[in-house]
Amino acid sequence: MKKVLKFKNFVEFSSYLDSLGLFHMDMTLGRMEEFVRNWGGRESFPAIHVVGTNGKGSTSAYLTSIACEYGLKVGTYTSPHFVTPRERITINGSMLSEEEWCALANQVMEIAPDAGLTYFELLTCMALVAFKNNGVDLAVMEAGLGGRFDATNTIDPGLTVFTPIGMDHEKVLGSTIELIAADKADAMCKNGIAITAGQVPEAQAILKKRAGELGCRLHSIDESSRVADLTPTLAGEHQKENAQLAASAWRLFCEKADFRFDEEKVRTGVAKGFIAGRLQIVNAGRTFILDGAHNTHAFNALEAGLQSSGLKPDTIIFACMKDKTLGPVRDALFRLTDGSVIACGIKDNERAYPFKDLAAVLGEQAKAAEDIDEALAMLNSGDRTVLICGSLYLLAAFYTRYPEFLEK
Incomplete structure (x- = not known):
């Protein structure tokens, strides 16, 4: 049979x-x-x-x-x-x-x-x-x-x-x-x-x-x-x-x-040894720093890594899951940049923090973007260094646009 x-x-x-x-x-x-x-x-x-x-x-x-x-x-x-x-x-x-x-x-x-x-x-x-x-x-x-x-x-x-x-x-x-x-x-x-x-x-x-x-x-x-x-x-x-x-x-x-x-x-x-999305620095018309930091411990490591590298992002694109405790993370985000933070949505992700709500929680300095495409379009010409962080699913949206960066 x-x-x-x-x-x-x-x-x-x-x-x-x-x-x-x-x-x-x-x-x-x-x-x-x-x-x-x-x-x-x-x-x-x-x-x-x-x-x-x-x-x-x-x-x-x-x-x-x-x-x-x-x-x-x-x-x-x-x-x-x-x-x-x-x-x-x-x-x-x-x-x-x-x-x-x-x-x-x-x-x-x-x-x-x-x-x-x-x-x-x-x-x-x-x-x-x-x-x-x-x-x-x-x-x-x-x-x-x-x-x-x-x-x-x-x-x-x-x-x-x-x-x-x-x-x-x-x-x-x-x-x-x-x-x-x-x-x-x-x-x-x-x-x-x-x-x-x-x-x-x-x-x-x-x-x-x-x-x-x-x-x-x-x-x-x-x-x-x-x-x-x-x-x-x-x-x-x-x-x-x-x-x-x-x-x-x-x-x-x-x-x-x-x-x-x-x-x-x-x-x-x-x-x-290599794995994508861990304080990874790439160039796609401007410098992007890609990191999956999504909790306090990881943000502490990210902050130390940026300081030791002498890097200060002009803008941050951030997303997270809606079960995250945002207080300590919010404070870390605004220590990392003198510019704005874009609260970004993640398409087709039921666990993602709604981007408008996320922007409201992050405060007046935050902007809201429906997805990674809108967030990237919101960047100014003076944003030479952009940190994308907060969720590996946000990074996934970036890598879908730029799959070449998944390799070493």
């Missing part, structure tokens, strides 16, 4: 994916656990799980690049995407074809036909299948939101990496740093291995407590584990810390995998 495929082509799959709702969440792991049980491929490759509030994408990019320098075939799963969901699943940094995506989706539907997977869960399952199909030596899996009920928290990783934890997604994860840290701490495995970046004391205490309960060995970056002369291409002092976290995590992975830790390969990997 001929097998009936759910998706005949990538267009059909994309329509189905969109119908699931990009922001629909169901904070349980039952559907993912059903898929993993039916799939039976979990032991096919080791995994490094990257969890935290800020720096997950950059740290994942460095880990991927370092592993590639070792000659490993590396599958990487990140989120969100800018222009196409195919950006989320890569092999050695390269996207898979539309045909392979369609085949992966059909394979997932065969494995768990009635699981009712959400948008993020479906893509997570596809990543796992893609990594097994392609015979990867290592999977680098970036958590989406939180840790406890994140779809990636079904992979039983060999190593869990915690980037800095801060206030974000409070309506889902909790209203205090302790609650947010507790959610993310649940990504640790029983009797596992984890490493953390420098954390605020409240978050560090939660991670340490949870590690003790699980018998998980929790490491921190110290002077003995640092690699000298790391020079990430990505700008900002915080990227040096993300790179050190990746290097220290790689040292632990090497110990577990019985690889020789090679500092020169680590340096080369870090120097080659």
Whole structure:
């Protein structure tokens, strides 16, 4: 009997994916656990799980690049995407074809036909299948939101990496740093291995407590584990810390995998590591600074990065999701520029802060633009340096106009 495929082509799959709702969440792991049980491929490759509030994408990019320098075939799963969901699943940094995506989706539907997977869960399952199909030596899996009920928290990783934890997604994860840290701490495995970046004391205490309960060995970056002369291409002092976290995590992975830790390969990997939208400076008729800073911790890093680079934007184009706490962010925005801030809408994004309301909250100095096209049209000839920040979805709208800037 001929097998009936759910998706005949990538267009059909994309329509189905969109119908699931990009922001629909169901904070349980039952559907993912059903898929993993039916799939039976979990032991096919080791995994490094990257969890935290800020720096997950950059740290994942460095880990991927370092592993590639070792000659490993590396599958990487990140989120969100800018222009196409195919950006989320890569092999050695390269996207898979539309045909392979369609085949992966059909394979997932065969494995768990009635699981009712959400948008993020479906893509997570596809990543796992893609990594097994392609015979990867290592999977680098970036958590989406939180840790406890994140779809990636079904992979039983060999190593869990915690980037800095801060206030974000409070309506889902909790209203205090302790609650947010507790959610993310649940990504640790029983009797596992984890490493953390420098954390605020409240978050560090939660991670340490949870590690003790699980018998998980929790490491921190110290002077003995640092690699000298790391020079990430990505700008900002915080990227040096993300790179050190990746290097220290790689040292632990090497110990577990019985690889020789090679500092020169680590340096080369870090120097080659790249991810778009992280204090990225491009030229498109004027200088644009592109940064996905969307919470207080990230804005502090952005502010420090701009100051160290001697950059002061003439204008800022800003957008955010409507669940954001805007007080501290608003103050930071007006410290960063002597010019105006354009409150920008994001088309077809149900979670985006309505641009007129956003402008009203930001104050008299703010202007309102319906979308990125209108915001760019509002720029004056004297606006030589423009910062676009606040949401990766705003950056996505920019990259849709200028896809060449998605590459290094």
